[in-house]
Amino acid sequence: MSEYSCLVDRLSNIGDLTDGDIELLKSLEKDQRSYQAGVTVREQGQIGRDLYVVSEGWAYSAVDMENGNRQILNIHMPGDMIGIGDLAFEHSMSSVITVTDAVLCPFPRSRLSDIFERSLRLATILFIVDTRQHALLVDRVIAIGQREAFQRISHLLLELCQRTLECTHNNIQDLVIPLTQQQIGEMLGLTSIHVNRTFKRLQDEQLVMVSRGKISVPDMGRLAEVADVQTAFAEIDLKWLKQAAED
Amino acid sequence: MSEYSCLVDRLSNIGDLTDGDIELLKSLEKDQRSYQAGVTVREQGQIGRDLYVVSEGWAYSAVDMENGNRQILNIHMPGDMIGIGDLAFEHSMSSVITVTDAVLCPFPRSRLSDIFERSLRLATILFIVDTRQHALLVDRVIAIGQREAFQRISHLLLELCQRTLECTHNNIQDLVIPLTQQQIGEMLGLTSIHVNRTFKRLQDEQLVMVSRGKISVPDMGRLAEVADVQTAFAEIDLKWLKQAAED
DNA sequence: CGCCGCGTTGAAGAAAATCAAAGCACGTGG
DNA sequence: CCACGTGCTTTGATTTTCTTCAACGCGGCG
Numbered sequence: 001m002s003e004y005s006c007l008v009d010r011l012s013n014i015g016d017l018t019d020g021d022i023e024l025l026k027s028l029e030k031d032q033r034s035y036q037a038g039v040t041v042r043e044q045g046q047i048g049r050d051l052y053v054v055s056e057g058w059a060y061s062a063v064d065m066e067n068g069n070r071q072i073l074n075i076h077m078p079g080d081m082i083g084i085g086d087l088a089f090e091h092s093m094s095s096v097i098t099v100t101d102a103v104l105c106p107f108p109r110s111r112l113s114d115i116f117e118r119s120l121r122l123a124t125i126l127f128i129v130d131t132r133q134h135a136l137l138v139d140r141v142i143a144i145g146q147r148e149a150f151q152r153i154s155h156l157l158l159e160l161c162q163r164t165l166e167c168t169h170n171n172i173q174d175l176v177i178p179l180t181q182q183q184i185g186e187m188l189g190l191t192s193i194h195v196n197r198t199f200k201r202l203q204d205e206q207l208v209m210v211s212r213g214k215i216s217v218p219d220m221g222r223l224a225e226v227a228d229v230q231t232a233f234a235e236i237d238l239k240w241l242k243q244a245a246e247d
Numbered sequence: 248m249s250e251y252s253c254l255v256d257r258l259s260n261i262g263d264l265t266d267g268d269i270e271l272l273k274s275l276e277k278d279q280r281s282y283q284a285g286v287t288v289r290e291q292g293q294i295g296r297d298l299y300v301v302s303e304g305w306a307y308s309a310v311d312m313e314n315g316n317r318q319i320l321n322i323h324m325p326g327d328m329i330g331i332g333d334l335a336f337e338h339s340m341s342s343v344i345t346v347t348d349a350v351l352c353p354f355p356r357s358r359l360s361d362i363f364e365r366s367l368r369l370a371t372i373l374f375i376v377d378t379r380q381h382a383l384l385v386d387r388v389i390a391i392g393q394r395e396a397f398q399r400i401s402h403l404l405l406e407l408c409q410r411t412l413e414c415t416h417n418n419i420q421d422l423v424i425p426l427t428q429q430q431i432g433e434m435l436g437l438t439s440i441h442v443n444r445t446f447k448r449l450q451d452e453q454l455v456m457v458s459r460g461k462i463s464v465p466d467m468g469r470l471a472e473v474a475d476v477q478t479a480f481a482e483i484d485l486k487w488l489k490q491a492a493e494d
Numbered sequence: 495c496g497c498c499g500c501g502t503t504g505a506a507g508a509a510a511a512t513c514a515a516a517g518c519a520c521g522t523g524g
Numbered sequence: 525c526c527a528c529g530t531g532c533t534t535t536g537a538t539t540t541t542c543t544t545c546a547a548c549g550c551g552g553c554g
Contacts, residue, residue: 063389066475071389085385088378093385120363130377131335137384138332138340142310142318144391145436148541180500189392194542196502212551213500228313395509427532441510443534459519460532495554502549511540518533524526 005029006079006167007053013166014125021122024115028053029105035059035098042096049092050106051083052076057102058178061094062186072187074133075099075160075179077167084130087112100178144189149198152188154227157208161220177215252276253326253414254300260413261372268369271362275300276352282306282345289343296339297353298330299323304349305425308341309433319434321380322346322407322426324414331377334359347425391436396445399435401474404455408467424462 008025011017017025032055035041042049044064059076073094076082086093087109098104116123136159143152161175181199182192190198199215202208207223209216217223255272258264264272279302282288289296291311306323320341323329333340334356345351363370383406390399408422428446429439437445446462449455454470456463464470 063385065389065393069393071392073385073388085378085381088375089382093382116367127374128335131332134332134381134384135336135340137381137388138310138320141320141384141387141391142312144388145318146312146316182500191543192501193503193544197542200502210501429532438511439533440512440535443532444510447534457533497554498552500550503547505546506544508543509541511538513538514536516533516535518531520530520532522527522529524528 010079028107044095046092053105054080055103058099257326275354291342293339300352301327302350305346
């Protein structure tokens, strides 16, 4: 079993994994399923559902409202785990929908209990991953609540670039984001029209390139100046982890 | 040790606690400290800080931005635990400030590791509490991103009433909320002025009473109709809990 | 070809912010 | 007891941001 696993790769950046941990994690990706872009993987309100590991492609979680609007809560990239957040609820709060063609690996909730029992270290690492999801959500609240469109979008693009880099280990400064302007609006509480107009401003200032529907960011540094990030994607406290994860 | 503990009370609603669990929890409230209203308990960016249990009064977590704005992330009520969300980060992301006169009980992070080791059941319950915090934040994103002021405020008032009832076991329909309109604005991404105007509409429709700075909600049911809640403060999946918390 | 999804553009209107000022309860000190 | 300050609420006038509605362009694809 020496195939590459994005999940293992990501989690080993947080803390060292034993061979047993690695086997446990790889077992989560056994059931690989392919989905086309734009497909609903899991419906909001569903009961007794699985979790997923993202192997390839992007997906997102979203809540649909009765007025037809939709709030996208989170983008899922390779190595992310989908569903930890509403694990304790009987009904899923959100739908999961693919952005691009994607490979997702469903696994039952019970598998997670297994992991918690077998490896306290792994449980701690997953807790930290969850904490990070939480931090991203906090950043989103701040962006939507306190900033206007120009900065919201800059901020989001930075987050997505940052996370893409973490997934791919690429250093290319020319990152492509496969979201539509509609979807970006649904993440930030903006109309696609307003997103479009704001993008034009970003293009005028050479901060973002848009061609044939593909968004790319040529210079993250310059974008960061404009976006006045401050919750600066916080670093993990490894000391506490080491201390807590003594098996 | 038979004094009342709001924390024990709240957590025992989620799952049964052993006597040992109860002792562990009560030990968290040993160090009781009194604070006046409006006092900063913990500063944003602080390092190596404690967590807190709220014994009496209300507090909130907030992020201050360099433009002087402030985003309130969460209201903490008696029995709540402050700081689980950014446990894994070295620097605290948010400040903690009292709303009313309050009694908070600080305890070191290491105490939480102790608990995780000694009681898997308690760890699971705390995980569920954290999940619920997460759900509240999701609701906030949806409110801020998708609804306009009138519904945002209705929704927030409902959440606060609901949580107050859970803390106090009162059934009185005439709940008082000790927040200023400024603070409500800071929770919802609105100006205090706009909050005020919206409150007037709510008063005109007899949904909310404001007198001498105290907000009260005479009829939650009627408010709920207006607020079109849908993420209906989701219920906890007890089956999963039972299964996971077999010691 | 014609349709469909997405991006682009304009004009009009609504929601919320900003600026400015006044009122009101409450505490404090003269 | 009254004058005064302070913090919160209330109100009006004005401006900004964002939405809504409507239309058109444009590339891909059956």
